[in-house]
Amino acid sequence: MAADSSSALRKEEIPGKGSGLVAAKPLKAGETILTESPLVLYSACPLFSSPSASPFTYCDHCFGLILPPSDSNLDHVSCPSCSNHHFCSHKCLSLAFTSSHSAWACKTLTSLMNSSSLFLQHPPERQVQARFLVAVHNLLRRSPSHIQTLLSLHGTPDDSILCAAEFLHSLISIHSELELSVDTTALLLAKDRLNSFCLMGPYSPDGPQRSIKAYAIYPIATFFNHDCIPNACRFDYVYVKEHKTDIVFRMIRDVEEGEEVCISYFRLNRDYCTRKRILMEDYGFTCECSRCKIEANWDDRKNQWEKNSDLPHVRFLRKYVCEMKNCAGTMAPLSPENAIGGGPSRILECNFCGNLKMDTDR
Numbered sequence: 001m002a003a004d005s006s007s008a009l010r011k012e013e014i015p016g017k018g019s020g021l022v023a024a025k026p027l028k029a030g031e032t033i034l035t036e037s038p039l040v041l042y043s044a045c046p047l048f049s050s051p052s053a054s055p056f057t058y059c060d061h062c063f064g065l066i067l068p069p070s071d072s073n074l075d076h077v078s079c080p081s082c083s084n085h086h087f088c089s090h091k092c093l094s095l096a097f098t099s100s101h102s103a104w105a106c107k108t109l110t111s112l113m114n115s116s117s118l119f120l121q122h123p124p125e126r127q128v129q130a131r132f133l134v135a136v137h138n139l140l141r142r143s144p145s146h147i148q149t150l151l152s153l154h155g156t157p158d159d160s161i162l163c164a165a166e167f168l169h170s171l172i173s174i175h176s177e178l179e180l181s182v183d184t185t186a187l188l189l190a191k192d193r194l195n196s197f198c199l200m201g202p203y204s205p206d207g208p209q210r211s212i213k214a215y216a217i218y219p220i221a222t223f224f225n226h227d228c229i230p231n232a233c234r235f236d237y238v239y240v241k242e243h244k245t246d247i248v249f250r251m252i253r254d255v256e257e258g259e260e261v262c263i264s265y266f267r268l269n270r271d272y273c274t275r276k277r278i279l280m281e282d283y284g285f286t287c288e289c290s291r292c293k294i295e296a297n298w299d300d301r302k303n304q305w306e307k308n309s310d311l312p313h314v315r316f317l318r319k320y321v322c323e324m325k326n327c328a329g330t331m332a333p334l335s336p337e338n339a340i341g342g343g344p345s346r347i348l349e350c351n352f353c354g355n356l357k358m359d360t361d362r
Contacts, residue, residue, distance in 0.1 A: 008033040011223055014260055018154065020225040023255045030333035030345050033232060033261065034249040038216035039146060041100065041245055042135040044198070045213075046127035047109075048116050056201050056213070059088035061096040062244040063199055063214045082110045105138040108175040115171065122167065130168055132192050132215070133185065137176045149219055155190035162186050194283065195222040197247060200236050203353045205325040210352075218247050226283070227262035228275060228291040229313050231255050233330040234263055235351045250351075252320060252332045254344075267352075268321050269328045272296060319361065322350040329353055 007024060014020035027033060043060060057066040066076050066088050077093050079085045085101055087093040112130055119127060140147055157165065165186035173180070199214040235248045255261060266278060272295035279287050291313040308314050322329040329352020334345040346359045
């Protein structure tokens with residue numbers, strides 16, 4: 001469910017980009033423009049990963065961190081039917097039984113986990129794709145109309161997707177009464193590849209890089225287009241009350257009504273060649289934003305930030321890229337509601353680690 005999206009954003013066709021989201025009214029820096037719950041949510045953990053593969057254990061419903069057992073933390077519990085899925089509380093277990101971990105999903109995932117030999121000739125990615133398809137079948141068993149929402153998203157199957165669909169359809173269709181063809185399965189996998197957001201694990205300045213704990217599809221947020229100098233960003237460390245898988249977007253700067261609202265699909269400190277490769281390999285397009293047009297002509301990219309410190313995009317990056325160790329997240333102003341007099345806040349917050357700093361330009 002989206003909060004305030006109807007008043008803050010509207011979907012439009014953007015020349016050269018397809019569908020995108022534009023400001024439905026003037027938006028202020030720091031303003032929360034969208035809070036949305038996932039339509040499809042599934043674990044990023046392969047079916048056959050070892051318990052030591054990740055230093056963290058997450059609840060299979062809310063994907064909150066499950067702390068080690070202690071006298072003050074005795075509420076976490078495993079699924080009594082399969083023992084393969086774990087929950088941070090009896091409440092999450094109860095909610096999962098009626099949604100994400102229904103009896104059908106539990107039985108199907110257990111069957112897949114008992115079929116490890118069938119996956120030996122396939123990459124680990126195939127196991128995660130299996131989780132996605134189980135999540136989709138589980139959703140459509142409850143709400144068949146959501147198939148149209150999913151199929152309306154961007155994404156076209158390629159040969160690798162078609163190969164995955166043929167294999168996974170043969171495994172999952174025998175457990176489901178839904179009549180989804182191989183072609184529809186391929187379309188769903190293509191939509192997932194292009195539209196899913198990563199839900200990240202905890203940040204630590206001295207620990208390992210944040211790992212992906214889950215993937216989710218958000219029907220409105222998926223229409224945010226990319227820009228290497230975005231005017232909005234996603235706060236993926238934010239837990240919205242008890243909805244730990246909700247996604248939150250906040251404005252970095254003011255925009256006028258009708259202006260496109262864009263996010264960056266990755267951290268802002270990526271160099272031009274890396275950005276170009278990721279966008280083509282993962283999203284199938286070449287960015288032609290003002291930053292890319294300038295940096296494409298840089299010969300010695302290592303020293304260009306120092307040589308071109310007066311360029312608008314270099315000033316933007318110096319201001320809005322978090323300098324905390326092991327972070328490089330995007331800084332955005334706090335909500336205007338938290339500022340004195342309701343004006344723009346002078347405090348910037350990192351969307352990755354939560355670090356705060358003063359905006360000295362104001």
